[in-house]
């Protein structure tokens with residue numbers, strides 16, 4: 471009986487660094503400081519250094535990172551924020567939590583990323599002054615064309631907050647995703663390329679004033695203890711998760727190289743198959759958070775693989791504008807809707823062996839195409 475192959479395997483990542491992670495947890499347990507202590511301060515510095523940006527502020531999760539970034543930048547009720555509908559609802563719920571209204575733009579059929587032609591058209595045709603910000607989602611680990619987006623942002627005076635929750639290590643023209651926008655939001659949910667063993671997130675950026683605002687917002691708006699300067703809330707990243715992330719960060723680059731190898735094996739072996747394979751745009755380095763193929767026979771292929779013990783993910787089966795909480799019957803995003811019906815994530819995580827990858831390839835090819 472073949473062992474199960476999972477779409478992601480945070481337990482394997484834990485086991486690969488078990489002695490170090492256990493020691494880090496023990497260190498925190500014995501320190502007596504569990505919230506906003508030395509581990510989070512160290513992690514913020516180490517993560518910002520790894521990213522190549524001046525600052526990072528740890529928060530409770532990626533959704534909060536997006537919301538607090540928007541609020542820190544002054545986005546709120548009456549404002550509109552443009553994003554895509556093929557994302558986790560977190561992107562959109564963060565916009566709602568800030569008080570702003572989401573506006574959806576369709577995606578580019580080749581990359582499934584925010585279509586910048588469609589965005590430019592929206593901006594020039596509507597000239598809606600309430601559009602204040604854009605959240606590009608670096609979906610699956612491929613970054614949006616940030617030089618072009620930052621050009622549009624400068625021209626239309628827009629704030630850019632990168633949703634970098636799937637892009638720990640993605641590059642555009644040699645520069646990391648998460649260093650381009652006015653602010654960026656990261657999630658360290660356990661299955662992300664850099665994952666905690668619980669919830670965690672961070673806001674990164676260059677502007678110390680904006681980052682200080684995030685710092686206030688994450689803890690009751692406190693500048694001084696018990697004195698709230700802003701109506702903040704609690705979105706703290708705890709010491710245990712920060713200590714775990716410090717260990718995981720030391721392995722991130724190596725794990726991303728392994729992800730790249732696996733993606734290369736899939737791309738080579740499946741290029742003659744009827745699947746539509748992921749396309750990496752010119753000048754982009756993909757961090758392969760997900761390896762997403764497309765086929766109109768997605769459900770059949772998924773069931774076939776499951777029978778063989780190979781479990782695939784679907785990101786995302788229902789676009790945000792077709793979900794009950796955000797339903798908008800008048801809105802049509804044909805590329806987004808078609809993609810949601812066809813996408814399938816083949817298993818890809820650093821814990822896969824070459825034999826596992828070969829087994830996935832064999833079973834994809836053994837499907838009755």
Ligand SMILES: *Cc1c(COP(=O)(O)O)cnc(C)c1O
Nearest residue numbers: 531532533558560561635657659
């Ligand atoms: C994971 C993810 C989020 C949300 O992060 P959480 O830590 O789960 O709140 C936001 N956007 C994208 C694109 C994600 O993949």
